[in-house]
Amino acid sequence: MGETSTSVEIILKSINDINSDSFETDGDRVNALLAAYALVSRLETPWETVARIVLNEPLLAASLKILVDLQLFERWQEKGDMVESCDNLAGMVNCDPSFLGRILRHLAANNLLKEISTNLYKPTKLTNTLLLSKHGEWINWMFDNGLPAVAKMPEFLQKTDYKSPTDPEDGIFQYAKEYKGDLFKYFADNPRDGECFNHCMGGVMAQQVNWLKLIPVEEFLSGADPELPLVVDIGGSLGHDLDKFRLAYPDTASKLYLQDLPEVIERSTCPNPVNKMAHDFFQPQPVKSTYPFNLKILFLSIDGSLIQLRDARIYYIHAVLHDWPNEHARKILEMLHDALKPGYSHLLIHDYVVPDQGAHRKMTSYDLSLMAAVAGKERTKSEFCDLLYSAGYRLVRVWRSSPASQAIIQAELA
Numbered sequence: 001m002g003e004t005s006t007s008v009e010i011i012l013k014s015i016n017d018i019n020s021d022s023f024e025t026d027g028d029r030v031n032a033l034l035a036a037y038a039l040v041s042r043l044e045t046p047w048e049t050v051a052r053i054v055l056n057e058p059l060l061a062a063s064l065k066i067l068v069d070l071q072l073f074e075r076w077q078e079k080g081d082m083v084e085s086c087d088n089l090a091g092m093v094n095c096d097p098s099f100l101g102r103i104l105r106h107l108a109a110n111n112l113l114k115e116i117s118t119n120l121y122k123p124t125k126l127t128n129t130l131l132l133s134k135h136g137e138w139i140n141w142m143f144d145n146g147l148p149a150v151a152k153m154p155e156f157l158q159k160t161d162y163k164s165p166t167d168p169e170d171g172i173f174q175y176a177k178e179y180k181g182d183l184f185k186y187f188a189d190n191p192r193d194g195e196c197f198n199h200c201m202g203g204v205m206a207q208q209v210n211w212l213k214l215i216p217v218e219e220f221l222s223g224a225d226p227e228l229p230l231v232v233d234i235g236g237s238l239g240h241d242l243d244k245f246r247l248a249y250p251d252t253a254s255k256l257y258l259q260d261l262p263e264v265i266e267r268s269t270c271p272n273p274v275n276k277m278a279h280d281f282f283q284p285q286p287v288k289s290t291y292p293f294n295l296k297i298l299f300l301s302i303d304g305s306l307i308q309l310r311d312a313r314i315y316y317i318h319a320v321l322h323d324w325p326n327e328h329a330r331k332i333l334e335m336l337h338d339a340l341k342p343g344y345s346h347l348l349i350h351d352y353v354v355p356d357q358g359a360h361r362k363m364t365s366y367d368l369s370l371m372a373a374v375a376g377k378e379r380t381k382s383e384f385c386d387l388l389y390s391a392g393y394r395l396v397r398v399w400r401s402s403p404a405s406q407a408i409i410q411a412e413l414a
Helices: 002-016 026-043 046-070 072-078 086-093 097-109 125-129 133-159 172-177 183-189 191-207 217-221 240-248 250-255 326-337 361-374 381-390
Strands: 114-117 120-122 231-234 256-260 275-278 297-300 306-309 314-318 346-351 393-399 407-413
Touching (some): 046 072, 046 097, 046 133, 072 086, 086 120, 097 114, 133 172, 133 361, 172 183, 172 361, 183 191, 240 256, 326 381, 381 407
Parallel strands (some): 231 256
Antiparallel strands (some): 114 120, 297 306, 393 407
16 A cells, blocks of 8 residues: 555656646647646546536636636736735625635636635736737637537537538528628627637737748748749738748848738738738739749739739748638639749648547647638648649648647649
């Protein structure tokens, strides 16, 4: 009995000494996290698993939403993020201490707050990050838009014979919201929800592995014509990715092109001389050569200036194709096809590439959330191969880092 007890103590101490800073690479950390998830599933009884899924986690999310609405974490930070009693915290947000204690206790039970002693709490790194819009807005998005769609998902799929939605204007989200039009039209009609979504996407971009660390950038720069556009970021939002390229290669700024819808481009954070162009990716790509003898093509930029457009070295598209079912994704790729110069231009698609076996839960969660929100999907390598082939491309290779991160698919004209 004594030896068994000692062994358990050693195991527990080893586990308790590990944190996210214990690993040399993020890939090692992710692999350890996957092992920890598997350990939990082995340690839990079936009832504990069911209770976690249907009781603990939904009520944890609801508890976070309540505290976000109360602005507790903002008030707490204003007081210096010190250890506070439940009564003091209730006074900060003018609510019933008995009620608040029940919420705080649930967060502490899930390690989202530190329970110092009876009714004494301290915030954690996680609760402090909720003060950042790119993280905290996820709570608002989930309750205002995500969960209503998820709640109606079983009912919608039952009514549609359990087939994957393929119409972005008539899917699970529209069924739940009783709305006609795709998600992006919904954002135009409901700007607060659109703003919330943009903050969420900013958080996603911030936590993604820098795309320049996934590919051998110098190989793509080698042989690039200095007189031609270098990178065209299609549907590039505010320019998070393109600005990473600009910072890494500042001398190329005038050869970089950010494209998105006009209302998005107007809010771009990319500084001049990066070229900012209003463009709908369902329309033909304007950065291309369509005339013989390399004649110059002029295009009116967002600020009214004329810019020269010819074949680009890299056409880059991040987190766009997964927002659309195959028919629409194929159209986006077809609109790019004539812009690529054979033997010179590269198409880089930055998305999750789901393995045929052993997919990370982040990938599967995104896949189902895309199905609910936009009739989109995360794709496997073979699905990308088929999609690319149908639009006139071939897959060259897949660049990836850790099992949980997005990958970059390198493609070229077939």
